[in-house]
Amino acid sequence: MTGWRQQIHRQPEFGFEEKETSAFVASKLAGYGLEVHTGIGRTGVLGILKKGSGSASIGLRADMDALKIKEQNRFAHVSQRDGLMHACGHDGHTTMLLGAASELAREGNFNGTVYFIFQPAEEHGLGAKAMIADGLFERWQMDEIYAMHNLPGLPAGSFCDEIRLDHGQ
Numbered sequence: 713m714t715g716w717r718q719q720i721h722r723q724p725e726f727g728f729e730e731k732e733t734s735a736f737v738a739s740k741l742a743g744y745g746l747e748v749h750t751g752i753g754r755t756g757v758l759g760i761l762k763k764g765s766g767s768a769s770i771g772l773r774a775d776m777d778a779l780k781i782k783e784q785n786r787f788a789h790v791s792q793r794d795g796l797m798h799a800c801g802h803d804g805h806t807t808m809l810l811g812a813a814s815e816l817a818r819e820g821n822f823n824g825t826v827y828f829i830f831q832p833a834e835e836h837g838l839g840a841k842a843m844i845a846d847g848l849f850e851r852w853q854m855d856e857i858y859a860m861h862n863l864p865g866l867p868a869g870s871f872c873d874e875i876r877l878d879h880g881q
C-alpha cells in the first residue's frame with residue numbers, strides 16, 4: 713500500500729483530470745475481482761463487491777485529486793509534475809480505500825454489497841456533485857455512505873467527527 717501511495721503521489725492530477733489515477737484504481741479493483749465502472753462524474757470510478765445474497769449495502773468514498781501547489785519535498789516519490797502536488801493527502805485516501813477493497817474482497821465476511829466510490833475533484837467542490845448528477849445513487853442504491861479525510865496534527869490512530877471539526881478542534 714505504501715508503494716501505491718507513493719506511485720499516486722508521484723503523478724498528481726488536478727480535479728477532473730485524474731486519468732492515470734482513475735486507470736490505476738480501476739485496474740486494481742478489477743484485479744480484486746470487483747465489478748468496475750469508470751467515467752462517472754467524468755473521472756470517477758466505482759467498484760462493486762457483492763458477497764452472499766443479502767440486500768444490505770454500504771458506500772465507502774475516497775477522493776483522488778491533487779492541488780496546484782509546488783512540492784518542495786526531496787524524497788524519492790516527490791511529485792514529477794511541476795506545480796501539482798498531493799498536498800491534501802488524497803493519495804493516502806485513494807490508497808486506503810484500495811486497501812479496504814483488497815482486504816474485503818479477499819477476506820471480507822459480510823452478506824451484501826460494498827460500493828467503493830473514488831471521487832474526482834474534491835478540492836473545488838464539484839466532484840461529488842458530478843458523480844451524483846451522473847446518476848450514482850439512481851443506478852446504485854446504497855443504504856449508507858461513509859467518507860473520511862486525514863487531519864494532520866491529530867495523534868496517529870485517533871479519529872474525530874465532523875462536529876468537532878466544526879469547532880476547530
Ligand SMILES: [Zn+2]
Nearest residue numbers: 800802834861
Ligand atoms: Zn482534501
